[in-house]
Amino acid sequence: MENGExxxxxxxxxxxxxxxxxxxxxxxxxxxxxHPLIFIFTGDAGSTYGYQDEFLEDDTFLYTGEGTEGEMTMDGGNEAIRSHNANGDDLHLFENTDLPWISTYLGEYEYVGHRRTELPDENGDLRDAFRFELAPIGGTDVELETTPTALSDQELFEKATQSSPAGTQPGEPEETPTNSSTSRSYPRxxxxxKFALRVADGVCQGCxxxxxxxxxxxxxxxxxHHLTRRSDGGPDDPENVIALCPNCHRRVHEGRDGDEFNRRLKDEASVRNKRYR
Structure with missing residues (x-):
């Protein structure tokens, strides 16, 4: 950690x-x-100040800028995020836990843009605020020569595995995106x-x-459902996803036997994926 790793x-x-x-x-x-580092912290406590942070479907993270009262301005930490690439600073995202001063590391991200929107400040007054769009290092897109629906189950599994951060071994360079005029980018x-839904074939994998x-x-x-939450290091990878009906999905997160149920689902996903290896 001494070197920002x-x-x-x-x-x-x-x-x-x-x-x-x-x-x-x-x-x-x-x-x-x-050090050429920027640390950003997200957590439920931020809602007190009107902060609204969230992951989008393509793994982009929306992070609310700093400033607890009145309109946000593009200076200080906000400017540091916007200019981190130009300044050569690495941007590291952490999520606060329920334990005081203990945070989970979510990964290295980079600034790709920002939005101006109205959000309440700590007094409940609406104000102009920044929401930064942060993408995980390594990208969020997969290049395909055809549409995902045209791929076989086996091909979809292979593309999903190759595109996942877990599909690249430490020290191994990531696959360079193709420049073919017939290729198209899809969110990783x-x-x-699509793989999880395809192989479920309309049947809940829980019940x-x-x-x-x-x-x-x-x-x-x-x-x-992500079998291991992304905030706990769970990647977007075939090994970590399974398709559930809304009732079973709530059972995992809210049920008394949620943890035990989730362990069974992990076993189900492992057995499922053996068919495609």
Missing amino acids: FEVGKTYSRWFIHDVLKGGRYKGIATPSE SDIVR EEAAPFRNPSGDPFLEV
Whole structure:
């Protein structure tokens, strides 16, 4: 950690981070002056100040800028995020846990844009705020020569596996995107999601009942569940997703036997994937 290297899914003490690497330990955006690093922290407590952070379907993370009262301005930590590439600073994202000063490392991200939107400040007054669009290092897109629906189950599994961060071994270079005029980019998470839904074939992988209804496109409605949460280091990878009906999905997250049920689902996913290896 002394060199600004962190392990995705591992928890770290903010006190220790700042003791070693410096930077404001009480700020959501910390900018150590002695290192080319920026630390950004997200968590439920931010909602007190009107902060609204969230992952989008393509794995982009929307991060609310700093400023608890009045309109946000593009300076300080906000400018540090926007200019981190130009300044040669690495941007590291952490999520606060329920334990005081303990945060989970979510990964290295980069600025791709920002939005201006109205959000409440700590007094509940609406104000102009920044929401930064941050993409995980390594990209969020997969290049395909055809559409995902035209791929066989085996081909979809292989593309989903290759596109996942877990599909690249440490020290192994990532596949260079093709420049073919016939190729098209698809969100990495969308390829993995399509695989989980395709192999489920309209049947919940938890209760083995048919999907409860069809969506507006006429497809069976199932939800894709991450067996290990992304905030705990779970990647978008075929090994980490399974398709569930809404009831089973809620059972995992809210049920008394949720943890035990999730372990069974992990076994189901492992058995499923053996067919495609």
